[in-house]
Amino acid sequence: MGGIEFLKGHGTQNDFVLLPDPDGRLDLTEARVAALCDRQRGLGADGVLRIVRSAALGAESGGEWFMDYRNADGSIAEMCGNGVRVFVRHLVDSGLVPERDFVIGTRAGDRPVRMHADGSVTVQMGPATITGTSVTVVAGKPFSGVAVNVGNPHLVSVVDDDVDVLDLRDQPDFDSDVFPDGVNLEFINLLGEGVLKMRVHERGVGETRSCGTGTVAAVAAALHLAGTDTGEATVDIPGGRVVVEVRRGGSTLTGPAEIVARGELDETWWAGLG
Numbered sequence: 175m176g177g178i179e180f181l182k183g184h185g186t187q188n189d190f191v192l193l194p195d196p197d198g199r200l201d202l203t204e205a206r207v208a209a210l211c212d213r214q215r216g217l218g219a220d221g222v223l224r225i226v227r228s229a230a231l232g233a234e235s236g237g238e239w240f241m242d243y244r245n246a247d248g249s250i251a252e253m254c255g256n257g258v259r260v261f262v263r264h265l266v267d268s269g270l271v272p273e274r275d276f277v278i279g280t281r282a283g284d285r286p287v288r289m290h291a292d293g294s295v296t297v298q299m300g301p302a303t304i305t306g307t308s309v310t311v312v313a314g315k316p317f318s319g320v321a322v323n324v325g326n327p328h329l330v331s332v333v334d335d336d337v338d339v340l341d342l343r344d345q346p347d348f349d350s351d352v353f354p355d356g357v358n359l360e361f362i363n364l365l366g367e368g369v370l371k372m373r374v375h376e377r378g379v380g381e382t383r384s385c386g387t388g389t390v391a392a393v394a395a396a397l398h399l400a401g402t403d404t405g406e407a408t409v410d411i412p413g414g415r416v417v418v419e420v421r422r423g424g425s426t427l428t429g430p431a432e433i434v435a436r437g438e439l440d441e442t443w444w445a446g447l448g
């Protein structure tokens with residue numbers, strides 16, 4: 175029996191291990207995800223994207239393919255914006271999907287997508303809903319923020335100093351009464367009309383070089399603070415640049431997606447992780 179097929183890819187340097195599992199046969203335990211994502215004892219990644227048919231999971235989705243997303247610590251999250259783009263890139267490049275416009279199932283609901291000729295992908299991300307305000311504390315310093323739900327929870331704080339100076343190595347504090355399931359924390363600089371710079375500390379991962387849902391939350395929060403709920407912005411993250419459009423009842427995320435490697439996991443290693 176051969177090893178377990180994998181691919182490695184990234185979207186603005188938010189990196190993922192992709193596991194093709196059309197019939198839903200893989201036993202993807204928390205321990206296996208955490209080991210795969212570990213940058214010393216595994217392949218290293220911010221998360222895992224299991225590529226499974228919606229029907230194999232019994233998922234209610236209009237899309238043939240379902241993105242089963244896991245964070246690097248093995249936890250399950252509802253949605254991953256950069257992950258969807260990489261997922262789409264693989265489905266189209268490998269010929270699993272012959273169209274360029276189709277729908278991906280996710281735990282946050284169906285996401286219509288379009289792959290462009292240059293390999294970039296636009297994802298319809300659904301509504302970005304402002305749910306209130308809260309505070310996060312980074313290295314003893316409090317930052318107030320706007321809470322936004324993009325299928326998963328976010329708290330977006332506008333920072334006066336350059337976001338580059340923040341120390342995001344440790345988990346910033348947050349209010350677990352407001353975010354009982356944890357939260358993704360975005361820190362942004364408003365650089366001018368329609369231009370944002372962002373860093374992010376992701377739930378279940380730590381600091382990453384990009385977070386797609388986070389960029390949508392950031393633009394929605396910036397618009398909210400400016401007294402509107404529609405607009406478009408480019409967001410510069412450490413791993414590159416994406417474009418976000420927020421409209422009433424919907425939002426889109428456009429950015430690059432790359433597949434960088436493919437191979438096989440060692441069966442004995444995998445079995446030993448249990």
Ligand SMILES: N[C@@H](CCC[C@H](N)C(=O)O)C(=O)O
Pocket residue numbers: 188221245250251252253254255256257326327358376377378379382384385386387388
């Ligand atoms: N990197 C992702 C978000 C992944 C999930 C997040 N860590 C969570 O727990 O909600 C993105 O690109 O959106």
